[in-house]
Amino acid sequence: NAGVTQTPKFRVLKTGQSMTLLCAQDMNHEYMYWYRQDPGMGLRLIHYSVGEGTTAKGEVPDGYNVSRLKKQNFLLGLESAAPSQTSVYFCASSYSNPDLQLNEQFFGPGTRLTVL
Amino acid sequence: AQSVAQPEDQVNVAEGNPLTVKCTYSVSGNPYLFWYVQYPNRGLQFLLKYITGDNLVKGSYGFEAEFNKSQTSFHLKKPSALVSDSALYFCAVRGGEMDSSYKLIFGSGTRLLVRP
Numbered sequence: 001n002a003g004v005t006q007t008p009k010f011r012v013l014k015t016g017q018s019m020t021l022l023c024a025q026d027m028n029h030e031y032m033y034w035y036r037q038d039p040g041m042g043l044r045l046i047h048y049s050v051g052e053g054t055t056a057k058g059e060v061p062d063g064y065n066v067s068r069l070k071k072q073n074f075l076l077g078l079e080s081a082a083p084s085q086t087s088v089y090f091c092a093s094s095y096s097n098p099d100l101q102l103n104e105q106f107f108g109p110g111t112r113l114t115v116l
Numbered sequence: 117a118q119s120v121a122q123p124e125d126q127v128n129v130a131e132g133n134p135l136t137v138k139c140t141y142s143v144s145g146n147p148y149l150f151w152y153v154q155y156p157n158r159g160l161q162f163l164l165k166y167i168t169g170d171n172l173v174k175g176s177y178g179f180e181a182e183f184n185k186s187q188t189s190f191h192l193k194k195p196s197a198l199v200s201d202s203a204l205y206f207c208a209v210r211g212g213e214m215d216s217s218y219k220l221i222f223g224s225g226t227r228l229l230v231r232p
Contacts, residue, residue, distance in 0.1 A: 004159070033219070040125075042206060042222035043160070058219065090159055104150065105220060107159035 002026055004108035006091050012114045013081045021076040021111050023091030030096040032074040033058075033105065034066060036087040043090065049074055050096070081115045088112050118143045120209045122223035129197045129230055137192040137226045139207030148210035149190040150220065151181055155203045163205075166190060177201070197230045204228075 004025045013019055023032065030051050035043040045058030047066040055066045063085060065077045074093075078085060092105040119142045129135045141147055148167055152160040164175025171183045181192045192205060204227050208220040 035222075040224055042224045043220075044222075045219055048219060092160075104162040104165060105160075107152075107161070109159045110157075 004091055004093055004106050006089075006108040006111050008111060009109070010112050012116065013078075014116050015082060017081050018077070018079050019081065019113075020078075021089055021091075021113075023074045023076070023093075023108060024072055025074075025091075025093040025106070026072060027093065027095075027106065028071070029093035029106070030071075031094045031105075032068065033092045033094075034064070034074065034076045035090045035092065036060065036085075037090060037110070038087050046076065046089075083115045086113060086115045118209050118221050120149075120207050120221055120223040122205075122207055122226045124226050125224075126227045126229060129228070131199050131230050131232050132196050135194050135197040135201070135228065135230070137205050137207075137228060139190045139192065139223060140188050141190060141207075141209045142188065143209055147183075147185075147188075147190075149181075149183065150208040150210075151175065151179070151190075151192050152206045152208060152222075153177075153203050154206065154225075160206065163192070197228075199230050199232055202228055202230045 007022045033048040034046040037043050044060045049055045049068040052071040067075045089111045091108040094105045095103040121140050150165045151163040154160050164173050166173045166183045174180045179194050204225050206225050207223040
């Protein structure tokens, strides 16, 4: 049971380049999330998904796109990278619970992205 | 709008002494609160959560948190700090009682440094 995995671990891009970050989870979680972590700002939600084929915008969605074609995978895309997107990106997943008992999110190890 | 504040960027404590990491929140409706820990170059790990019930919540690694509704606080505590507790700690609040996506809003983080 690998939990939540992210690829790649590190990446350096030039301004204007595109890339896709892959998140995979093997816990059969319904919900998946993409966050970015910047110094002194905690984690901010970029996009999230409450199930296969559905996505929604979070707090800071501009410049990013996502797709959830398979339940276990959640992709984050940068179409035209900008230096402001230099950050550490974390994927997370959680169960959905019909009793509304809140389940914690499980986080991946992160992707460190630098845009020059 | 839901928000969470961690007023201290860093907390320093000697090994064996009690530690407190502060968190205050602002939510509409019932608060659902979480603490996560991040070790260097790692993803976030869940420590504990408050949903309802006892105001003192016990979690992993000997940590506990005290929920205080009148002071809108959810401080993280440990009776006896270890050097290995040194890490970055995040408080988080669920994004609203009616939010079925379980989105989390994170504080800016507090770095805990336990000196030998």
